[in-house]
Amino acid sequence: MENGTVNGYEMDTPKNITIKGILSLLMESIDGNNHSRSVISLGMGDPTAHSCFHTTHVAPEAVVDALQSGKFNGYAPTIQVPSLFLLSLGMSSMLSIVVIINPGNPCGNVYSYQHLKKIAETAEKLKVLVIADEVYGHLVFGRNPFVPMGVFGSIVPVLTLGSLSKRWIVPGWRLGWFVTSDPSGMFRNPKVVERIKKYFDILGGPATFIQAAVPGILELTDEVFFKKTINILKESSDICFDRLKEIPCISCPYKPEGSMAMMMKLNLSLLEDISDDIDFCFKIAREELVIILPGTAVGLKNWLRITFAADPVALEEALGRVKSFCLRHSKQFES
Structure with a gap:
């Protein structure tokens, strides 16, 4: 075409x-x-x-509570902005990144524990970090259970991207987060997290009262x-x-x-x-x-x-x- x-x-x-x-x-x-x-x-x-x-009744109730509290009408602090931009991390030794989308979109694949472990071990040999897109995390119904890539953080550092959008059926809220799994402290020397936070400084981020509702939504959903x-x-x-x-x-x-x-x-x-x-x-x-x-x-x-x-x-x-x-x-x- x-x-x-x-x-x-x-x-x-x-x-x-x-x-x-x-x-x-x-x-x-x-x-x-x-x-x-x-x-x-x-x-x-x-x-x-x-x-x-x-969506669960917990989600809008948590948002309403946060909004009516009057505590979240100002700008969000940097650490709460749940977006991730990896345009340049200033890491000269990091020539490539392994990206895992699990469960997969658009094919609906779900990787097994053994497969994900092999990916982690390969990434460790190549000395690269892993970004795990788990926006569809836990939405599985086949032979393989959902395995968070973060469980292999002791093998290779993992940045996990998560979201309320799909699992909580609120795609219009546009709210997500990233989590580092790095018990060995491999992120500390190149200051990866600090550099990511600097990118957050230029972002407005989702509405503060929706961000404030996240802990309640995560804890109280049945x-x-x-x-x-x-x-x-x-x-x-x-x-x-x-x-x-x-x-x-x-x-x-x-x-x-x-x-x-x-x-x-x-x-x-x-x-x-x-x-x-x-x-x-x-x-x-x-x-x-x-x-x-x-x-x-x-x-x-x-x-x-x-x-x-x-x-x-x-x-x-x-x-x-x-x-x-x-x-x-x-x-x-x-x-």
Whole structure:
């Protein structure tokens, strides 16, 4: 795909495509039309769009308490700003960094203890630190339990990125944190943490009263809330994986074991008038009112990403529409 228009919309080259940008264009392509069916979006990983997903009552109550206390109306101190910028740490000996995303997005993979330990040991041999993106931490429902990378801090220093967004179903709060796991004190000599904090000095950070609510949210959330979320995600992922088996032009090579999304390979040779993944997504949006993220947006041309953090009934309906669309556009082969 080159600069120009796709289905009547201005598009940039793949390197400039953003997830939010292309999802907005997909929604715009069906806005203003009269339809008897509702639009079902499986493109953005936002479970709050579906009534079956709710955050725990603890979260808003903690925010209200912090706000009404009147103690958090000023600027936040540096140490509370939960963002991480690693543009330059001033560490001449640190030539590379190992980044682990676990549970994975967009494939839903969950690494085993043994695999993560090997990564830690390899990083130690290479004398590099590990950044562990665990925004989807604990949202697992497969054979592998979630293992925090920080448990290997005695082998290699680990910076863990965490967030309220997914596990607590509040992505709009935009609040996260980083934690260092470094019992051997390997961060102290190059002053990694101190240099990171200097970057925080130039950041405004999330609202102070939401930051102040975090301790209460972490301490008081009942385990039942987490189990309910995981059960819905498992049911939805099973529905998604099973229904996709009924669609010849789409294949899902890996059944998700965590997070909220899966990747599907698009077989264009079985479709008559679909040029690529972006063309597929625009046409299905217009014809079936289903929003799917083209793989190009995450660097995988002619793949598709579906977010299964959706109401199971709506998901069944959406996948039925996907099947109808693919059958309608399938090539007719001579016998």
